[in-house]
Amino acid sequence: QVQLQESGPGLVKPSETLSLTCSFSADTLDTYYCSWVRQAPGKGPEWIGHVYYSGNTDYNPSLKNRVTISVDTSKNQFYLNLTSVTAADTAVYYCARGIVGSTRHYYYMDVWGRGTTVTVSS
Amino acid sequence: DIQLTQSPSTLPASVGDRVTITCRASQSVSSWVAWYQQKPGKAPKLLIYKASILDSGVPSRFSGSGSRPEFTLTISSLQPDDFATYYCQQSSAFGPGTRLEMK
Numbered sequence: 001q002v003q004l005q006e007s008g009p010g011l012v013k014p015s016e017t018l019s020l021t022c023s024f025s026a027d028t029l030d031t032y033y034c035s036w037v038r039q040a041p042g043k044g045p046e047w048i049g050h051v052y053y054s055g056n057t058d059y060n061p062s063l064k065n066r067v068t069i070s071v072d073t074s075k076n077q078f079y080l081n082l083t084s085v086t087a088a089d090t091a092v093y094y095c096a097r098g099i100v101g102s103t104r105h106y107y108y109m110d111v112w113g114r115g116t117t118v119t120v121s122s
Numbered sequence: 123d124i125q126l127t128q129s130p131s132t133l134p135a136s137v138g139d140r141v142t143i144t145c146r147a148s149q150s151v152s153s154w155v156a157w158y159q160q161k162p163g164k165a166p167k168l169l170i171y172k173a174s175i176l177d178s179g180v181p182s183r184f185s186g187s188g189s190r191p192e193f194t195l196t197i198s199s200l201q202p203d204d205f206a207t208y209y210c211q212q213s214s215a216f217g218p219g220t221r222l223e224m225k
Contacts, residue, residue, distance in 0.1 A: 037166075044209055045158075045166060045216045060214055061123065094165055101154060105124075105213040108156035110177065112165040 002026040004095050004113035012089075012120050018082040022095030022113060025076070029053055033098030034071050034078035035109055038091040046091075050098050051078060058104055085120045092117050124149050126210055126217035134225040135200055143195045143220045145210030150190040156211045157186055157195045159204075160219075166209060170195065 008020035022034065035050040049059035051069040059067050063082070071078040082089060093116055096109035125148040135141050145155060155173045158166035168177045170186035173193055183198045197204055205224055210217040 044219045045211075047211075047214045047216065058214075099171075103152075105152035106154045107213055108154065108168065108171045108211060109166075110168050110171065112167070115165050 002029075002097060002111050004097065004111060006093060006095050006113045006116040008093075008116060008118070010117055010119060012085055012118060013122050014086055014120055015084055018080070018085050018089060018118055018120075020080040020093055020095075020116065020118070022078050022080075023076060024078075024095075024097075029071075029073070029076075029078075029097065033100055033107075034069070035096045035098040036069060036080045037094045037096055037109070037112075038089075039094070039115075040088075040091040043091075045094075048080065048082075048093075050100075087120050090118065090120045124151060124213050124215040126212060126215050128208075128210060128217040128220050130220060131218065132221045132223060134223055136225045137200050137202055139200045141197050141200060141222065143208055143210075143222075145188075145193045145195070145212075145217050147191040147193075147212055147215075152212055153190055154212065155186070155188070155193040157184075158209045158211065159206045160209065161206045169208075 003025040005023045012018045033050040036048040039045045051057045051071045066083045068081040095113045097111040098109045129144045157170040160166045174186045207219045207221045
């Protein structure tokens with residue numbers, strides 16, 4: 001069974017870059033999308049973006065200028081980089097396995113990691 | 123961008139009740155809607171995908187229906203474990219959530 005585990009610093013300073021890693025247990029995520037979702041305190045989830053094993057990416061337009069998601073299938077890991085963070089980026093960050101249909105509008109996430117809390121503060 | 127609204131935002135209910143949560147999309151871009159259950163401190167858990175398909179292991183008291191732009195999640199007979207927050211999701215958007223609480 002696929003398992004996902006997020007890792008990375010729990011505290012990031014304002015204006016710096018948030019970097020997280022998601023490690024997955026399965027031998028391959030071929031045909032799936034590696035997704036990142038975050039949830040600010042007391043708020044609903046917010047999709048950040050995803051990467052396909054081929055390297056194709058899609059991002060939330062509201063974060064597109066600051067986010068990079070990449071994958072290394074040889075290491076069974078994928079990554080999130082979010083630049084120029086502010087307090088508004090404080091959230092629990094989840095990685096998840098995404099399934100996409102014929103277009104990007106046909107999409108859901110079926111397996112989630114437990115999440116990692118990231119606080120932006122000096 | 124797609125905006126999702128959910129109603130109600132809070133739903134008081136009792137064990138054994140039949141409850142329905144509604145999700146409406148601002149644009150009819152997709153027939154795929156997913157529903158997630160989230161408990162405090164936990165990750166969202168997929169319940170239903172493609173509007174009406176139950177994910178593996180999800181109890182049959184959960185069901186999904188509807189067509190663009192309005193979709194519903196129904197719990198036929200509430201169990202104590204069902205009190206949680208429920209989110210719909212379509213494309214890159216999540217709904218604001220419905221908190222199911224004990225009456």
